[in-house]
Amino acid sequence: MDETEIMASGDLDRIIKVDSKGDIKNLMKNINDIAEQLKDVTVEERRAQQTKTDLITNVSHDLRTPLTSIIGYLEIIDNDKYKDEVELRYYVNIAYEKAKGLNLLINDLFELTKMQNNTISLDKEDINLVQLLGQVVAYFEYQFKNADMKSRVNFSDDKLIVNADARKLVRAIENLLSNAIKYGQDGFYVDITTKIEENMAVVQVINYGQSISSIDLPHVFDRFYRVEKSRNSEIGGSGLGLAITKNIIELHQGIISVYSDNERTIFEFKLPVK
Template sequence: MNKRIKLNVKEKGVLLFEGIGTFLLFQIINIILIVISDLFYNNENFSNLNHMFSLLNEDLSKSTFWVIWFFFGLVILIELVISIHMMIKSYRQFEVYKVEAELIQIAAGDLNHKINLKVNKRLQSVVDSVNLLVSNTNKHIAEQKKSEKSKDELIANVSHDLRTPLTSVIGYLGLIESNNYSDLDQILKYAHVAYKKSLEMQNLVNSLFEYANVEHATSTLNLTQFDMAQMLDQLSADFELEANRRGMEIIVNTKPNKIEMLGDTEKLGRVFNNLITNAFKYGKGATHLWLEAEKTSKEVIIQIANNGQPIPKDSLSHLFDRFYRVEDSRSKETGGTGLGLAIAKSMVKVHGGTIAVTSNEERTAFIIHFPNSEPKK
């Protein structure tokens, strides 16, 4: 909360001197004018004029007397207002000095410093602008640091995920190269393992390329008009065999039955593929997979949900981080690069939408909000 500036003893003295001194100066000027007027009135050279004034004085009524005192009081009031104005002007000058001192501290490199002063309206707008500038600068610096840290983590994660299968590839091919095998079947076994590990590396590289492409907006959207309800039906048909194999039933619900949208169907298809595949891999014990869409006046809301094992609460806020996986170990059973949800989030973002996740004992749901982009007819 901003506070009024505090003046020291010297500054208060200057302020009082400015106001009281100005008012006293006016009174001295008034006294001088009265003396001059008196001298002028009693001068013998103006005797005829004095005689005329004396005749006028005899005719002065009480109302005229009070009029004269009114004007005299008005003059005193004007002088008092001017004196107060001078004090206010001096006080505002002190405000400027205080703000300048704060600015010097910021200019010296203390970007965590905030100007917590309550000053006059015009200067307050400058103070607020400076505080906003410092705040945005700090935010930009924090984002840069976060970006640098993120790059370091990216390099570390990529190195880890590439080194593991690459070590296997080199190891098994090395056995073949050094003739360290007993028969053709063993050669084929080594070659098969090396091939599978090579596919893992290819999958990681492709995922990295796709993530970087979407995250840095180097890819353009190929917008077309499509029916979201029809897309969900198609996804249900595509994954029906896999769902049956896992003992799951896919249920599609859309409101209304036809939901027209504008979007890049290839990228949106990748989003839903990632979410459905994610449900198959991590929704342990799930018996149902729901693909739901609802259209409102402002947006289209899509849910990909399953009734499998819930996601731990401390993992929910990290699910869309690059390379993050819920399990503590990098499971060979589930596999994956840890980039699927990060890619899904980026693709939703370039469509102007948002994605979030909720999870409890009943349901784990990925909820996507797209702005209503139905073409005008």
Template sequence: MRSKLALSLRWQIVLTLIASGVLAVGTTALLLVAASEAAGWLPPFRSLLDFLADVFGVWPVVAVVTVGLTFFWYILLSQPMIRYIEAVMQAMNEVARGNYDVTLPARMPDELGQLGDNLVAMARQIKLSLMRERQANQARYELITAVSHDLRTPLTSVLGYLQLIDEDRYRDEVELRYYVDMAYEKAKQLKRLIDQLFEFTRTSHGGIVLRPVPINPAELLEQVAEEFVPALREAGMEYRLRLPDERVTLYADPDLLVRVLENLISNAIRYGREGKVVELELEARPAERAVLMRVANRGNPIPVHQLERIFDSFYRGEGSRSGRTGGAGLGLAIVKNIVTLHGGTVRAISETERTVFEVRLPLGTPPGTAGGPGGSALSPGAAGRTG
């Protein structure tokens, strides 16, 4: 790039000099013709020309005029290049001072223009890198704050109950047993949070290797739904299952896919108690080579500004950091990581009285895996069911 730029600048200088010389010769010729015409009807001008010719000679005067005109034309023709170089230098100074919003005038159609484009692109890349670094620092700060809060709450409870036991501040064995049970439950909550942190770290930083096998997502969805029947009954809820008529074969890691469904259904139970129903749906889209799984609950909608961050780690909606809802704000982040590992996408759709989480998975072997053959199979035989 440097050699090309230097060569291009040298050629531009040479060509500009040649063009300036040609224009200077032409201009001198025109001036000589004009001077001859003017000498006929301007006697003082003729006297001046005769004096210069007698003192210096005709050709030296012509040479001086030609050289002067050459410099004039060179300065005039090189102005666009000089102005562009000055703009590039000014932009470099702005970047050095930390201002990365630099612009340049109309692009030069040569290596110099490419240099300007590269400078602007570099400034934008530096700005983007700094922005990402600030976001990463902010995310780390939020992570530390959230972890500290979520670990401290159950840990404080455990220490409080153990202190009551240690100081014999209980009336009888029943109350002692109550304190022990409460400390045990808080300790389990603490362990669940630590397990979630570990799982989130593994799914975020390549700690998981997918082992895709051919599975029937309809059977998997129904199986996971049945496992949640006790939790649904305890919450006063039920589930409704909608499956496609055709049989779908999906290549995915069944353990991780179960984790996705568990997190989404748990989230629906946690925030959709008032709606009384968790809706589960599987939709096959063979034309798009994709399968969609939806988990929906009825209740208060999620504000639009929260939808953009709902899959971020440790993010929970307004008022959700309470004992009633619980959770560490990692479930949906884990869902997103696992779905992304499978080459799919997940999104949240919040309507007036209904919130839907939609997982879209490609039919075929997830990218970057070695297990399972590619392709997919859709065949008739599985009737649509509701449960």
């Protein structure tokens, strides 16, 4: 009774130790189990609350920064504080670009929230993954050329047929290619490879730019997580691309991982093959 009163006061680390047998022993074990479960729930609730707080803080910062710029430039225009039409167009263009970035962030945040709340539906069909990858890489040739980079494909001869939502899968692949272009320019090449392992289609997007430190590596799929120095908000994007990619792959019962050393950074995802 004394031990349960201490537990009831909030000390869930307490464990009842009584030399008993029969029903009293079973009751003691059940109370200890309940206390342990309550402790786990409490820890999980605190973690969820902290995640929510961090998300609100990050969203507030990422929304406020471009919004402040938009208001500032529109105020200049509204007060006729520009020299000529050239300067006016310059200010309008900056406000327009900031507004597009704001729209991207809001849309990405909305999409990610739907995915994580399991309120998004997938329009699945049988897809040749190799063909899909080839089409997306070809579409990205302009971006590679504009970044003074070159893509290289090494597709296996395996017939990689997956049952997936093509549009969502394209979004995931585009995010990985965009990420490789943003952070891999020092390495010039981006390699896209495929293979099959134990009934799983394996896709790798490899860049040879600056490596990701072991400290940052476990967090690259987190919302709004940006690695210091070159991987900061000045690079652009909503900060949600890799988080969205991870959710898309997991919605397809796949897994995604990242590996990085001094030579290369590999983003790899696996999807079940039909």
